[in-house]
Amino acid sequence: MNDAVHAGTAPAAVGRYPHARRVGELVFLSGIGPRDAATNAVPGNVTDGNGRLVAYDIERQCHAVFANVRAVLDASGARWEDLVDVTVYLTDIARDFTTYNAIWAQYFPDPEVAPCRTTLGIDALPTPIAIELKCVAHVPPTHAPGVA
Known part of the structure; x- marks a missing residue:
């Protein structure tokens, strides 16, 4: 099985790619x-009169990105608990890592069952966001859509 996943409850992709791809x-x-899937707005972003980003709320963006990941997982037949690897991109790692790490612990309170994680500080993302997640999940056949 090699199926593209498009989640109606997640924001549209900003390029020509699916939200996810299921392979086996x-x-x-x-x-x-x-x-935000409905408005395309970035939670917590503050812009000036010229539309330039002047401030953002990393806490709001963290909660929003986790909700969007969950939406894509749901659309693919995966569950939150099926995540095995997460790569985190932060545009200001010095400022935001501590907050992000604390919020991560809320979503994954037990490090023994949390997914593996790599966190990178980067200069920018394609849209005015402060965080992006790249995830891999393992979906046992019993979790697959249409399997009882």
């Missing part, structure tokens, strides 16, 4: 950001 028992999520 693995689901590979494209980079998922915190944009």
Whole structure:
């Protein structure tokens, strides 16, 4: 099985790619950001009169990105608990890592069952967001859509 996944409850992709691709028992999520699916707005972003980003709320963006990842997982037949690997991209790692790490612990309170994680500080993302997640999930056949 090699199926593209498009989640109606997640924000549209900003390019020509699916939200995820399922290959056998693995689901590979494209980079998922915190944009709101209904409005395309970035939670917590503050812009000036010229539309330039002047401030953002990393806490709001973290919660939003986790909600968007969950939406894509749901659409693929995966569950939150099926995540096995997450790559995190932060545009200001010095400022935002501590907050992000604390919020991660809320979503994954037991490090023994949390997915593996790599966190990178980068200069920018394609849209005015401060965080993006790239995830891989393992979906046992019993979790697959249409399997009782």
